[in-house]
Amino acid sequence: MTRSVLRRLPSRILSASGALLALGAPRAFAAGMPQLDFGNPLTKWQVVWGAVIFAALYLLLSRSALPKVAFVLAERRGRIEADLDAAKLMRDQADAAIDALRRARHDAAAEANAIVDKVVAEARAQAATRNAEMNARLEAQIDAAERDVAESRARALASLPAVASDTAAALVERLLGHPVEQARLSSAVDAVLADRRAA
Amino acid sequence: MAAEHKIDALGQFELHPVFGELGRALHFSNSNLLMVIASALILLLLYVGMSKRAIVPGRLQAAAELLYDFIYNMAHDQIGHEGRRFFPLVFTLFTFILFGNYLGLVPGSFTYTSHIAVTAALALLVFFVGLLTALKVQGVKFFAHFMPEGAPVALAPLLVPIEILSFLSRPVSLSVRLFANMMAGHVMFEMFAAFTIMLGGLHLIGPVLGIGPVVVNMALMALELLVGGLQAYVFAILTCIYLREAVAH
Known part of the structure; x- marks a missing residue:
């Protein structure tokens, strides 16, 4: 097939192709645009091979290489989200701990105040009873003294x-x-x- | 060449078989060899880059992830939720064209995206994927798109052929844009490089003047780096736009 195509080529293209096919031969001048030289079988065959290569590249990319990248990106996104969730959880826990601490301190202060109030009240009550006792005793003594004085006076x-x-x-x-x-x-x-x- | 004062700007686009007799028998050309190298580099970038699966990526992994995210966002933003289905195709097209454009800038290599046959094949692939998807998703309603909504019915004989023509010209513009850009850039390279060689044979002043085209070629290389990335992007984003129209209800 190649030979029959080549036979029908204009002589200028034939000579150019012939010169190219010979390894190491100096390059011949292109006659017209090589891109439009459809007499050269390589022009058509590069599309055939190109289709094969492109299809292979497409299959490898779509089936293997691109999912791999997508997997890594998804993994990273998941990891970042998990880290953020963990950080949020920890912050919530810390907030709860701070609240508990504040509440405990508040309770302790209230309890201490109550104890102080109670002690003060007790002390006040004790002082009052002691005062009363003292007054009573003093009055008794005064009475006794007055009686003595009256007695002595009478005597x-x-x-x-x-x-x-x-x-x-x-x-x-x-x-x-x-x-x-x-x-x-x-x-x-x-x-x-x-x-x-x-x- | 220089001695004959002729510039062989198109010789760089010639196809010739590689790997000796075997390549000749299989019609395996230098263009296909560069396609294999480009595909291998794309796969290598992803496989080697992602081999560590690091949570904090290194340089190569960051490059692979950046490329992935870039195309994924493009496909998702342009095509919408359905974009996920076409993402591998858009990714393959973008990287295949990008690596083809950039590998072509390596001196002595070959630019397969400068061949209209290759770009036309890619554009036709996009065209038919879009057409088949549209027929599958929209059914007969797809043909209603050829009559713009709200237009007077009297204008239909004029509008419908124009719409059909513009739809059919999509693969042409898609393929010619890429092919022409890549070819023009490489022809310019060859022209200015040839100027340097021609000036080199010009008496005493020639070698000094010859620096000029070299400087121009350096600037052209920067331009071509831009064009190579831009054309791959344009091809990919137009693919996304065509596919969005195909999946739209």
Whole structure:
């Protein structure tokens, strides 16, 4: 087939092709555009081989090479999303821990306040009872002291006429030079005392 | 060549068999060899890059993932939810064209995207995938698209042929755009490189003047790096747009 095609070629193309086919031969000048030289079987055959090569490339790319790239890209996207999810989960956990801590601190503060209030109230109550006790005891002592004083006073007042009559007896004896009758003296003193008391 | 003062700008696009007798018998050309190398590099980038499956990617893995994400987002944004089904096709087209364009910039190699037969085959693949998908998804309603909505019925005899023609011209523009861009760039390379050689034989001043085209070629290389990426992107995004129309209800 090649030979019959070649036989029908114009001589200029034949010579050009012949020169090209000979290995190492200097290149001949192209007669017209080689791209439009459909007399050269290679022009058609390059399309046939090109179709085979393109089909093979397409099959290898679509079945093997491109899915591989897609797999790596999908894997990366999945990994990034998983990392983001994990980070979000951790942040939520940290937030929850901070909330728990804040709540615990708040509770502890409230409890401490309650305890302090209770202790203060207790101390106040204790102080009040102690005060009351002390007051009662002091009042009792004051009462006792007052009673003693009154008693002593009464006793002193009771002994006063005797002392007065004794003093009067001694004064009169000194003045008169002889003792006076006890009964008279006593009545005179009593009368004076009674006058005083009345005044 | 230089001695004859002729510029062989098109010789670089000639196909010749590789691997000696076996290649000749199988009609396996240098164009196909570069396709195999491009495919191997694409697969190597993905397999070696993703072999570690690292959560934090290294350089090669980042490059592979970047390429994947770039095309995936393009397919998903343009075609919508259905885009996932066509993503491997768009990815294969984009990388096959991108690696073809860039491997062609290596001196001494071959640019298979500068062959109209190759780009036309790719464009027809896109065309038929889009057409079959549209017929499967939309059924007979697909043909209603050839009559723009809201247009007066009287204009139908004019509008319908125009719409059909514009639909049919899609694979043509898709293939010619890529082919013409790649070919033009490589012809420019060859022209300016030939200027340098021709100037080199010009008395004493020639070798000094010869620096000029070399500088131009350096700038062209930067431009071609842009064009190579851009054309692959344009091909891929137009594929996505055509497929979006096909899956739209």
